[in-house]
Amino acid sequence: RKEVEQDPGPFNVPEGATVAFNCTYSNSASQSFFWYRQDCRKEPKLLMSVYSSGNEDGRFTAQLNRASQYISLLIRDSKLSDSATYLCVVNTGRRALTFGSGTRLQVQP
Amino acid sequence: DTAVSQTPKYLVTQMGNDKSIKCEQNLGHDTMYWYKQDSKKFLKIMFSYNNKELIINETVPNRFSPKSPDKAHLNLHINSLELGDSAVYFCASSPHREGGSPLHFGNGTRLTVT
Numbered sequence: 001r002k003e004v005e006q007d008p009g010p011f012n013v014p015e016g017a018t019v020a021f022n023c024t025y026s027n028s029a030s031q032s033f034f035w036y037r038q039d040c041r042k043e044p045k046l047l048m049s050v051y052s053s054g055n056e057d058g059r060f061t062a063q064l065n066r067a068s069q070y071i072s073l074l075i076r077d078s079k080l081s082d083s084a085t086y087l088c089v090v091n092t093g094r095r096a097l098t099f100g101s102g103t104r105l106q107v108q109p
Numbered sequence: 110d111t112a113v114s115q116t117p118k119y120l121v122t123q124m125g126n127d128k129s130i131k132c133e134q135n136l137g138h139d140t141m142y143w144y145k146q147d148s149k150k151f152l153k154i155m156f157s158y159n160n161k162e163l164i165i166n167e168t169v170p171n172r173f174s175p176k177s178p179d180k181a182h183l184n185l186h187i188n189s190l191e192l193g194d195s196a197v198y199f200c201a202s203s204p205h206r207e208g209g210s211p212l213h214f215g216n217g218t219r220l221t222v223t
Contacts, residue, residue: 032209043199043214044152085150091209096142096165099152 001026003092006100014108017078021103023088024070032091033064035073037084038102044087047073078107112136115200115215122190123223130185130218132200140164141183142201142212143175152199158183190222 006023013019025033033050048055050062050071061074071090075082088100115132122128134141142165143155157165158177172188183200197219201212 034211038150041219043216044212045214046211049211087152089211096154096157097212098154099144101149101151 003027003098004088004090004100006086006088006103008101008103010104010106012106012108013078015078015080017107018074018076019078019105020072020074021086021088021105022070022072023090023100023103024068025088025090025092026069027090027092028066028069029093030069030090032097033062033071034089034097035060035062035071036087036089036099038087039084044099047086075105078105080107080109083107113200113202113213113215115198115218117218118216119219119221121221121223124190124192126190127186127188128190128220129187130198130200130220132183132185132215134181134200134202134213134215136202136204136213138202138204138213139180140203140205141177141180142203143183143185144199144201144214146197146199146217148196156183156185187220190220192222195220195222 035047036044037047038044054063059076063072085102087102092098113134140159142157156175161177174186177183197217200215203210
């Protein structure tokens with residue numbers, strides 16, 4: 001089983017739609033979770049950290065389910081500018097962050 | 110005010126050559142990393158240094174040698190380049206060594222080996 005797994009997509013959604021991504025992780029002792037965004041041919045950039053109680057930042061909501069070992073990202077009212085690859089990132093206990101392979105989102109007009 | 114800067118941005122070279130990539134961060138972070146992103150877009154940790162000390166060395170060929178002259182710099186030297194080394198190499202930094210803090214990435218070095 002991979003340490004961090006994501007559905008690669010692509011998710012093709014119309015503007016204004018709500019879309020959700022899940023990510024599963026294998027190490028039950030993982031403590032830190034993040035969502036990053038990567039645009040084509042650019043570096044990954046932190047979108048948001050994921051806290052145990054769930055957290056929201058504008059149109060973005062992140063949730064953590066420790067029992068089932070997954071995190072989720074919900075994007076409401078999708079914009080064209082949300083088109084990117086979303087990377088799930090987990091501290092797997094190796095003293096570095098492990099990245100999922102990413103989920104590609106394409107928001108269409 | 111670039112936080113993590115790496116040079117060069119593009120590197121095209123022939124098989125068998127030796128090349129270096131430089132990275133500098135001005136965030137005052139203690140820990141720096143090299144990640145490799147291959148053609149399938151998968152980001153893999155290669156090395157991590159904390160205050161000039163090597164703390165992570167994944168299964169990377171010994172043709173790759175990181176060097177950290179001080180905690181603000183982490184360079185990557187690659188000997189005898191091979192076609193399979195073609196990838197985007199990202200430098201990153203974080204405040205702590207334990208992986209609990211998010212990473213700040215440089216804008217990447219796109220290496221093409223012909």
